[in-house]
Amino acid sequence: MDILANIALGFERAVSLDALLFCFIGVTIGTFVGVLPGVGAMAAVALCLPFTFYLDPTIALIMLAGIFYGAQYGSSTAAILLNVPGTVTSAVTCLDGYPMSQQGRAGVALFITTIASFVGGTIAIILMMMFTPVVAALALRFSSAEYFMIMLLGLVAASTISPGSHLKSLAMIGVGLALGLVGTDINTGTVRFSFGQLALSDGVSLVAMAMGLFGVGEILSSIGGAPRKPMDAKSITLRSMLPSRSEVKSLINPILRGTGIGAIIGALPGSGATVATFMAYATEKRVAKDPSRFGHGAPEGVAAPEAANNSAVQAAFMPTLSLGIPGDALMAFLLGAMMIHGIVPGPRFLVEQPVMFWGLIASFWIGNVILVILNLPLIGIWVRMLSIPYNILFPAMLFFICIGVYSVNFQVFDIYAVIVFGVLGFLMSKLGYSPAPILLGFILGPMMEEHFKRALLMSRGDLAIFWERPISAVLLAAVVLLLIFSVREIMRQGRADKQRLIEEAQDAG
Amino acid sequence: MNTFGKTNWWEAGTAILLFALGAYLAWSGFGFGIGQLNRVGAGFFPLAVGVMLMGLAVAIFIQFRQSAAQPRKLPWRPIAAIAAGLVAFALLVTTLGFVIATAVLVFVTALGDRTVHVRRAAITAIAMAVFGYVVFIVLFRLPLNPFWW
Numbered sequence: 001m002d003i004l005a006n007i008a009l010g011f012e013r014a015v016s017l018d019a020l021l022f023c024f025i026g027v028t029i030g031t032f033v034g035v036l037p038g039v040g041a042m043a044a045v046a047l048c049l050p051f052t053f054y055l056d057p058t059i060a061l062i063m064l065a066g067i068f069y070g071a072q073y074g075s076s077t078a079a080i081l082l083n084v085p086g087t088v089t090s091a092v093t094c095l096d097g098y099p100m101s102q103q104g105r106a107g108v109a110l111f112i113t114t115i116a117s118f119v120g121g122t123i124a125i126i127l128m129m130m131f132t133p134v135v136a137a138l139a140l141r142f143s144s145a146e147y148f149m150i151m152l153l154g155l156v157a158a159s160t161i162s163p164g165s166h167l168k169s170l171a172m173i174g175v176g177l178a179l180g181l182v183g184t185d186i187n188t189g190t191v192r193f194s195f196g197q198l199a200l201s202d203g204v205s206l207v208a209m210a211m212g213l214f215g216v217g218e219i220l221s222s223i224g225g226a227p228r229k230p231m232d233a234k235s236i237t238l239r240s241m242l243p244s245r246s247e248v249k250s251l252i253n254p255i256l257r258g259t260g261i262g263a264i265i266g267a268l269p270g271s272g273a274t275v276a277t278f279m280a281y282a283t284e285k286r287v288a289k290d291p292s293r294f295g296h297g298a299p300e301g302v303a304a305p306e307a308a309n310n311s312a313v314q315a316a317f318m319p320t321l322s323l324g325i326p327g328d329a330l331m332a333f334l335l336g337a338m339m340i341h342g343i344v345p346g347p348r349f350l351v352e353q354p355v356m357f358w359g360l361i362a363s364f365w366i367g368n369v370i371l372v373i374l375n376l377p378l379i380g381i382w383v384r385m386l387s388i389p390y391n392i393l394f395p396a397m398l399f400f401i402c403i404g405v406y407s408v409n410f411q412v413f414d415i416y417a418v419i420v421f422g423v424l425g426f427l428m429s430k431l432g433y434s435p436a437p438i439l440l441g442f443i444l445g446p447m448m449e450e451h452f453k454r455a456l457l458m459s460r461g462d463l464a465i466f467w468e469r470p471i472s473a474v475l476l477a478a479v480v481l482l483l484i485f486s487v488r489e490i491m492r493q494g495r496a497d498k499q500r501l502i503e504e505a506q507d508a509g
Numbered sequence: 510m511n512t513f514g515k516t517n518w519w520e521a522g523t524a525i526l527l528f529a530l531g532a533y534l535a536w537s538g539f540g541f542g543i544g545q546l547n548r549v550g551a552g553f554f555p556l557a558v559g560v561m562l563m564g565l566a567v568a569i570f571i572q573f574r575q576s577a578a579q580p581r582k583l584p585w586r587p588i589a590a591i592a593a594g595l596v597a598f599a600l601l602v603t604t605l606g607f608v609i610a611t612a613v614l615v616f617v618t619a620l621g622d623r624t625v626h627v628r629r630a631a632i633t634a635i636a637m638a639v640f641g642y643v644v645f646i647v648l649f650r651l652p653l654n655p656f657w658w
């Protein structure tokens with residue numbers, strides 16, 4: 001079998017000493033930042049990117065990806081023990097995980113999340129191995145028209161599926177697209193929006209932007225939060241973690257359902273792991289015989305979202321690697337990181353770089369195994385991490401942000417950019433504008449412009465190319481449908497707001 | 510609270526800023542040259558994005574201008590401390606060297622948290638400077654001047 005040979009090829013690369021070492025480093029950093037509330041996976045990947053420039057691209061990717069999925073494991077620890085999600089994707093885990101720990105079953109909850117995460121991740125990796133080559137083979141026949149449409153669909157989907165105001169998400173995508181315009185236009189050589197700054201003629205620095213929006217932004221939102229109470233690490237022993245046999249049996253189905261939901265949502269463009277966890281939780285609540293147990297420490301409420309979360313995170317690599325189209329902000333950043341390393345993800349990536357592609361996927365599974373070891377026998381270490389005071393942690397993070405940004409180009413300008421993006425990201429999120437779509441627009445914008453121009457060059461300026469080619473037409477229809485849905489949703493929200501305001505006015509009067 | 514009919518200037522102001530950004534993009538787009546459909550110019554995408562932003566800004570203005578949401582009080586202290594710390598690093602790293610820049614950065618930003626004691630901030634700063642020197646100068650050999658000489 002072709003696939004088996006490829007998998008063998010991948011594992012051969014992934015078990016080499018350097019790959020194992022950096023996979024281990026990646027997932028350890030990931031778990032670390034995942035456990036710590038106020039440090040997201042995004043900030044951590046952005047922080048580590050500059051230091052991977054010296055590494056072989058495959059190794060660099062293995063490490064960066066490891067941080068990403070490692071953070072998903074770690075973040076549930078904080079959610080269960082402190083009721084503070086380490087990253088947004090484990091917000092749902094708080095709902096039942098924290099009540100479980102209040103009932104003295106923290107160990108069991110941690111065990112369930114780790115196993116559910118592992119099963120979800122593993123199944124998604126197998127699905128990825130089977131379907132990524134299929135998607136890539138299909139995508140080899142795509143022309144620029146299809147690529148433009150997929151990206152447009154991705155952007156529209158990302159803003160309509162995400163929670164919060166659709167209008168504001170769309171506007172943030174527009175801001176991202178605008179930022180993506182800065183720099184030299186490759187087709188005409190025109191320098192756009194550089195404001196006479198030499199540092200801007202190559203475009204806005206991706207690292208500075210991500211670190212500002214996500215790193216500094218997160219720090220600003222976290223400072224002055226409630227002080228965390230120290231945890232007793234000794235109370236969580238391996239023995240206290242084991243669930244009963246009947247409990248294990250009752251969790252098989254929730255884990256499988258969560259995995260399925262996660263894999264589908266994760267593979268779709270524009271929808272990330274966060275949506276998957278909410279959907280998995282809602283599904284469990286709906287199929288449960290006694291929904292009232294949810295929110296009071298139901299193990300299914302922990303197992304299904306955690307499985308969904310990890311399976312979505314792994315599945316999200318599928319469109320990123322096979323089409324070169326990221327599903328969410330984090331994938332967009334990883335895509336940007338790959339391009340900095342000189343790799344262009346897309347259908348040709350699989351054919352031209354089989355060792356890198358299959359090695360990366362094989363490393364995912366190895367990373368998941370390492371994560372189980374890190375999160376079960378060594379859980380005590382991470383629980384102790386939770387007692388690091390934030391006022392030591394955040395200045396240290398800012399130091400890493402500075403040195404990381406500065407070491408990319410040794411340009412002081414980039415540090416100032418971090419400040420601007422940090423304050424901007426923080427203010428925007430306070431006003432209900434989420435910074436994630438900015439990154440998506442920033443990465444996809446230049447690619448869309450390129451494909452749009454190429455498609456029109458191909459058709460000699462006939463816009464009909466976008467609806468005369470069948471796949472492009474289907475994608476266009478999907479975009480239009482999503483936009484109609486979105487407009488209706490916006491109108492409904494608007495009417496509801498107005499109604500509420502009128503009622504409030506009447507109550508007051 | 511009676512908020513009906515009152516303009517929420519936070520929301521409205523953001524919408525106006527977004528509109529201005531869109532208008533600027535669109536206007537610059539004309540300057541770069543729109544081109545033709547078979548030869549799209551450098552200004553076409555800025556124009557398209559600009560028009561889209563202007564439209565969205567109008568919609569946001571209409572929908573949110575009377576929203577009751579108020580941003581909580583801005584944390585001026587952390588914002589000022591972080592900005593000052595980063596600016597200090599940017600200025601010092603090329604002049605007094607990486608080690609001093611690190612210490613100042615960590616010390617100043619640490620003061621952004623109200624709960625921190627000056628002594629703890631100082632200890633963290635010195636520890637990070639030593640750590641940074643060992644890791645980035647000695648181990649990673651970043652081409653940075655550790656000191657001013």
